[in-house]
Every structure is written in structure tokens, then in C-alpha cells.
Amino acid sequence: METNRKKAMPLLLVGGFALLLFIIEAFSVASEKNWVAKFDLSWIERIRGSIHASMTTMIEFLTDFGSAEYIIVMTIIVVIVLFILRKFVVGLWFGGTILFCGIVMNYLLKHFVERNRPPQTNWLIEESGFSFPSGHATATTVFYGLAALFLIFTVRKMWQKIVIGALGLVIIFFIMYSRIYLGVHYPTDVLGGFLFGIASIFISTGVYFLVRKPLQQLLRKWRLNDKSIVE
Template identity: 50%
Template sequence: MRKQSNSLLLIGLVFLALFCIICFGVVTNSAWVKTFDLYWIDAIQSHISSGTTSFILVATELGNMRLVIALTIVIAIVLFIKKRFADGLWFGGTILFCGAIATKLLKSAINRDRPEFHQLVSKTSESFPSGHATGTTVFYGMIALALFLAARTVLKRVVIGLVAFCFIWFILATRIYLGVHFPTDVLAGFCFGSASVFISISVYLYARKPLHNLLIKFNLKDESLKTEPSRHVS
């Protein structure tokens, strides 16, 4: 468990470092940021069509923070009903702090304007990092990583990882397609969200048992420890 937790923490710190690099580039208005943004905006928005736009407008809502919060509440309630109180508190707390509160604070601190070119929908709030990208990555990423750790074969882990990665990046690409975010906004959101997922699960693997024992002291029969992640891959 300790080795697994340390590995997850290391991956999380790498993503956090990447986020800091992107953040520094945006704040200092670096040339590579402009080049990166213009290249991917042109590549994605060159395929705009009415049919595609109609589909994208629906698909992008899968990463809407209001939907993410609503689904988080539902999942937390289900976990509480199953008496997995520690899991529910960890899952809900991570989404709330990393996906909502921390992202809002970062947006206010960086205060980057939205793109001024072709917007298919109107957005006026701060642009960096993308809240859509962060929320999508944290919510679906946590579910995917939990399934990944529980999977008992390499094939299942590969499938879970690929499906999660493609799904998350599709949702992120919709924000660039709609013209409401710079590519570095969504890339930063993905990096910050990924850092949140890996660091959160790493810390939780250490804190799970103490939190379980604390809940027991409050007469809450927590059953989270019955679902320990698999340590072996066959």
C-alpha cells in the first residue's frame, strides 16, 4: 500500500509541476503559450459545422460543474447508504475543494480574459484554468482511477485508462471548439485536475484507516475498509 501510495503521489506532483509551468507561461505571456493556443484553436475550430455544433453543445454539458456537483452528491449519498462514510467524505471533499473551490480561487488570482475570437456560446467569467476541464478531470478521473486500482488484470486497467483519457479529452476539446477557452486553459485544467486526483487518492490510502477509526469513535459503523484497492495484477 505504501509503495502504491508513493507512486500515485509522484504522478500527482508531476502533473502539479506541469500545471505550474503552464500557469507561469500564461502569467508571463510567453511566446510558446500564444503559439500553442493559436495552433490548436485553428486545428479544432476549422471543423465547425452546424451538425457538429449541435452535438458538441449537448456533449459539453457532461462536464458542467453543476452536473458534476449533482452527481457527486448522488454518489456520496449512495456511499453513505452503504455505510462507506470515509469513501463518501473523501470523494465529496475532493470534488468540492479541488474541482470547485480551488479552481475558483485560481481563476480569480490569474484573472485571464476569455478568447476574443469565434465564440459559439457566450462566456464572460475568468478563463484560466478551465473550470469545466478541472471538474471533468477530477470527477471522472477519480472514478476511473478507483476502478483502475480495483481492476485485477492488466487488460482491464488499460481499457479503463484509455476510455477515461479519451472521454475526458473529448469533453475538454469541446471547450476549445465552442471558443470559450484557450487550449492552455483546458490543458492547465487537466493537469490541475489530474494532480488533484492522484494526490488525493495517495493521501487517502494513508488516511483511510485513521479516518475509519475516527468515525467508529463517533458510533458510525464505517465499512469503507472492506473495499481495499487491489494490490496485485494477475
């Protein structure tokens, strides 16, 4: 149990810090602080300075890999596979985190802040709903970030951990970039989604290390032999 606490505390601290940054940014967006407009304008000029038809077609296709619909389908597939492998605790943790943090909480936060999207004349695709935080950025960060973090704890070699972490970040940053490029989000929208996603996965993983053994013991009482990692 002491080993689990040692693993959990750094994760909870990182997650708490990311959550604090998100709260500060959300407050700044809601109160229309000057730095928000400057930050958005600066990054919009950099990302949308040169738009090409061929690149737009590719980004329109790839951005859907961060949509809520795609993430939900992929999550269901992953959870089913984990359940088949009798990794019930990991499956419940993975699916529950993505559903609650990546989908439900994002929806509630959007309707709490109620930020309108950028002017529709600049959109390259059709979108609806409020803007902050970006649903694509949140769902992508939670899904791919959580999967990457789980794999990082699973593999033993440092180069494998680095490759997994780098690949996860590349996917997340690309989806964030795509939402700004397509004109449907402000840069602070995707930054907010990223910060909330990071907070979600680190806090959730910290909690997982604290509760996984009690959950396994509970499942055994129900005659379910859980094979999730217990080290």
C-alpha cells in the same frame, strides 16, 4: 500501514509532477510567454478549422456534462450512494476532493491568474468569467479521473483497468476538445485544467491511502461501521 505507504508514494510523485507542470504553465500564461500564443494558435487552427452545424449542436449538448453544475449534482448522487452502502471514508474522500479541487480551487485559480477569454466574436455559446484554467476541464478531470482511478484500484483484471482508464481519458479529452471548438477557451486553458485535475486526483488518492485506516478507526469510535475497502 507499510502497504498503504507503498501505494501512496507513486501516486504522490505523479501528482507532484503534474502540479509542477501546472505551476510552470500558469506562470507562462500569466506572463504571456511566446510559446503560449504559438501553442494556442496551432491547436485552435486544428480544432476550429472546420465547424459544422450538426457537430456544433451535438457538442453544445455534450459539453454540459463537464459543467460545474452537472459535476456537483453527480457528486452528490455518488456520495449519497456511497453513504447508503456505508462507505463513509470513500464518500468523504470522493466528495471532498471534487468540491475542494474541482470547484473551489478552480474558482480561486481563475481569479488569481485573471486571464480573459478568447474574443467573443468566435464564441458558439455564451460564457462568463475568467478563462484559465478551464472549469469544465478541471471539474471533468477530477470527477471522471477520480472515479476511473478508484475503479482501477477496485478491479483485478488488467484488461478491465485498461478499459476503465481509456474510457475516463476519452470523456476528459472530449470535454477539453469541446471547450476549444466552441471558442470559449484557449487550448492552454484546458491543458491547465487537465494538469491541475491530474495533480488533484493523484495527490488526493495518495493521501487517501495514508489516512483511510485512521479515519475508519475514528468512525468506529462514533459507532459508524465503515465498509470502505481496507486491503
